[in-house]
Amino acid sequence: MGVSRSTVIGRPREFDVDEALECAMRVFWERGYEGASLADLTGAMGITKTSMYAAFGNKEQLFRKALERYTEGPASYAARAMEEPTARQVAEALLRGSVRTTTLPGGPPGCLGVQGALASGEGGRPAHDMLVAWRNDATLRVEERFRRAVDEGDLPEDADPRRLARYIMTVAFGIAVQAANGLGRDELQDSADMALRNWLP
Amino acid sequence: MGVSRSTVIGRPREFDVDEALECAMRVFWERGYEGASLADLTGAMGITKTSMYAAFGNKEQLFRKALERYTEGPASYAARAMEEPTARQVAEALLRGSVRTTTLPGGPPGCLGVQGALASGEGGRPAHDMLVAWRNDATLRVEERFRRAVDEGDLPEDADPRRLARYIMTVAFGIAVQAANGLGRDELQDSADMALRNWLP
DNA sequence: GGGTTTCTGTACCGACCGGTTAGGATCGTG
DNA sequence: CACGATCCTAACCGGTCGGTACAGAAACCC
Numbered sequence: 001m002g003v004s005r006s007t008v009i010g011r012p013r014e015f016d017v018d019e020a021l022e023c024a025m026r027v028f029w030e031r032g033y034e035g036a037s038l039a040d041l042t043g044a045m046g047i048t049k050t051s052m053y054a055a056f057g058n059k060e061q062l063f064r065k066a067l068e069r070y071t072e073g074p075a076s077y078a079a080r081a082m083e084e085p086t087a088r089q090v091a092e093a094l095l096r097g098s099v100r101t102t103t104l105p106g107g108p109p110g111c112l113g114v115q116g117a118l119a120s121g122e123g124g125r126p127a128h129d130m131l132v133a134w135r136n137d138a139t140l141r142v143e144e145r146f147r148r149a150v151d152e153g154d155l156p157e158d159a160d161p162r163r164l165a166r167y168i169m170t171v172a173f174g175i176a177v178q179a180a181n182g183l184g185r186d187e188l189q190d191s192a193d194m195a196l197r198n199w200l201p
Numbered sequence: 202m203g204v205s206r207s208t209v210i211g212r213p214r215e216f217d218v219d220e221a222l223e224c225a226m227r228v229f230w231e232r233g234y235e236g237a238s239l240a241d242l243t244g245a246m247g248i249t250k251t252s253m254y255a256a257f258g259n260k261e262q263l264f265r266k267a268l269e270r271y272t273e274g275p276a277s278y279a280a281r282a283m284e285e286p287t288a289r290q291v292a293e294a295l296l297r298g299s300v301r302t303t304t305l306p307g308g309p310p311g312c313l314g315v316q317g318a319l320a321s322g323e324g325g326r327p328a329h330d331m332l333v334a335w336r337n338d339a340t341l342r343v344e345e346r347f348r349r350a351v352d353e354g355d356l357p358e359d360a361d362p363r364r365l366a367r368y369i370m371t372v373a374f375g376i377a378v379q380a381a382n383g384l385g386r387d388e389l390q391d392s393a394d395m396a397l398r399n400w401l402p
Numbered sequence: 403g404g405g406t407t408t409c410t411g412t413a414c415c416g417a418c419c420g421g422t423t424a425g426g427a428t429c430g431t432g
Numbered sequence: 433c434a435c436g437a438t439c440c441t442a443a444c445c446g447g448t449c450g451g452t453a454c455a456g457a458a459a460c461c462c
Binding site: 010011013014046047050051054196 | 436437438439440441442
């Protein structure tokens, strides 16, 4: 929206929406939905509450936008992993990407999709549901990719795509928790390798 | 404390401390530390704020007590698993216990130790740190148990107890997240079995 | 029953929560 | 330059947060 208009009427906003969203994403990533107060968010974004409301609507919509940005930014490894030629390589890229992103030097340890709102009070329910859907959706996409692998003969005929996807995502979520525990990249990659070692009989 | 005194002076409290703590534990389990308000907690406990403060000190100490109760109650499978005769059986019991506890019919899905405060704001930091220590401590105890297994000849001489413990706990934490996602007991146990299939070369 | 001790309920505290409103200041356009 | 749209600052909204002060009720000892 607003992109089609060549000449904008009224005073243009003074801050960069993308930059502000990036900052908000990091705060949500670090503190979770309920743990991130409006003061935390707007402080990091460098704008006032009013500007934030004008640009994003409210906290919940800001979180939704931040989650989208996370998906297309730090978590874009997931989409890229789906394009790997074999199911084995998909799984490897998925876990390697989760290890790298949850231990990004410049960012908070862990995964926004996991620690954003695992448990929450009444007010955090929308964010909670959003993330449950996000995680289950990711699992579903892996399942579909594995189903394709069966069709292509890459995976054996009797392989169960849903089971395999569930397993890989379980490990990926575990890695996210361990990253939040402070484990290092090498340690996490080691666990990922172990999980992949018995990949199919 | 208080056990040595046979006759108590003053008015005895009208509620059962253990029962109240049990209720508080379930609220923390379901909503997390920050997501559980004092109103939620005291409402579920069936007492007033004043009584809660008199009996437990404050919210943080209530959480600590609740976590202890969780460790000795729903999560007691972990301590029992350590007494299994072989490392393989320890690992199996650990994952089976985590699957069962995170999908307890009467309780919230997931694990209090994981979703209690994975990410938090400033006020939730003590609880956050408490749980990081809880999870790392659990991993350490598994490592020690596996080290013993190496000493006893149960695990090969070149096995790395720390790596193995890290791997098992990573899967256990992943199971907790998946349980919070709504996955069922059979699905989780299936992933646990897959993780155990490549247990040692 | 008197005295002491501790519990319980109510009412209240300042701080902060997410969210809104009013009023200028500031920009692009005609 | 005037207009219209949007900006920013700042004060403010009711509600809730975790945490207390106080007074009365209830149970024990003597």
